[in-house]
Amino acid sequence: MGTSSQTIAERIQKRMDDLTRAERQLALSVLENYPASGLGPLASLAKSANVSVPTVARMVQKLGYKGYPDFQADLREELSAIAKGPIAKHETWAGAAPSEHILNRFTEAVIDNIRTTMAHIDPVAFDDACALVADRSRHLYIVGGRVTHTLAEYLFLHMQVIRPNLTHVQSTSNTWPHYLLNAGEGDVFVVFDVRRYENNTLKLAELARERGAKIVLFTDQWRSPVHRMADICLTSQIIVPSAWDSATTTMLLVESMISAIQTLTWDSTRDRMEELEELFDKTKLFRKFT
Template identity: 75%
Template sequence: MISDKIQQELENLTRAERQLAHSILDNYPASGLGPLSALAKSAKVSVPTVARMVQKLGFKGYPEFQAELREELKAKVKNPIAKHDTWAEGAPSEHMLNQFTDAVIDNIRLTLGQIEPRLFDEACALVAASNTHLYVVGGRITHTLAEYLFLHLQTIRPKITHIQSTSNAWPHYLLDVQKGDVFVIFDMRRYENNTLKLAEIAHAKGAKIVLFTDQWRSPIDALADITFSNRIEVPSAWDSAATTLLLIETMISAIQNLSWNETKDRMEELEELFDRTKLFRKFN
């Protein structure tokens, strides 16, 4: 993806090229779909600066750069039926087990290759901070990932709320949001307007946002303090959650270790409650 190439090249760019790069990323990919002169004007750089940076990214010229952007835009808005048709046309003959697993492994490798350990640690520290309230939000499909994270973090730390972003009641949750509170938001392609509006209000109230999104990046990326772009494409009509789940489980483990003494006390108390309610069978 062009956005990945830009991120990788940032340190090698001149000041003007970095200004251009950030301008492109701020409204990606639409920012690069107009004329070259319009992009230069919006970024407040010269036309030669645009041409030079495009070549640094590995393109022969601006038309080739735009052609790849348009392909990314098409992929970004695909619905499940269109995605399945695209995959089926070129499906290899190997068994689906191997085919799907290879795709997931590639997704994991590419995703982890772009994550800075320092940013991951910062995100874990934000999510672990029990002096602030934590809100976890998912969408129509990703609410399952949000709930998975919520159930584990509920054991690890206090002051946590799972907001059902598709519910008409979600504005009520924002009444008590304070500056410095943390939102973990899941928003994958076919990005949901409801989730964006929630993020905008939370951001306006001074909350920090940790975003889990895909390689094309949700519009919420512009508001997020930390974004994790997950590769999600697999040979299926649906996107894969495997890479995102890997990051979630790694985050849970890291946060648990950050506050193990408090976590251990909470887990022991929870086990006592389970025993009293006889939720689980005992084999003594």
């Protein structure tokens, strides 16, 4: 962003404990419809949050801005970044590309994404998400989008080994009502949604929430609109020198979750693994060299 690589949402979350009661009320109002919430006049934002104009000015300064216009400039830049398609992203990168080899530049970008993501992730929230996904008493639904369905399938494949009572929700929306028919209070939906956010994914999350389900969201630094109804939101930095965003950091979180859940449930997971190996032997699915 204009003054920092952090998004405004990340700044707010980092400074939340330093804000006054009125400022926290304002901050939550901004996050409720982020990032569009701060694009109107200062007085309108104050009115919608039911706080005073000076409260808005003070909070903006606590976030590191000289004034409301600078705050809005960063919001507009975030909106522009969210809206970019692959062609626009490639042209933005290509104009300023250094001469070093793409392997090095891409790797450096991914490492920076990992560092930034790890610096801002809440370990308690991550542990809570793992506990929800590991809980066999809750039916687990895993769903991705046009691109993120590959991450959803990867998580689902491993969860099949670790636990029963789960469903891979296909990314075609005309099948969702059938999945939702069985969803109930306390079930868990793991949702993957990164920019450009998908309307169908948002609708699925809304309907799951209405049925009392818990939602764990994997998203990017700008946060999918699904975050407004998510119980836990795990964000990743995704920008790389490419027309497409990177899934590497999100995959890191997914694989970390798989490892954590395996550890939480090792006794039962080991039994399931042993049974699965017996089935592999019976089906002769894999070649043996001994």
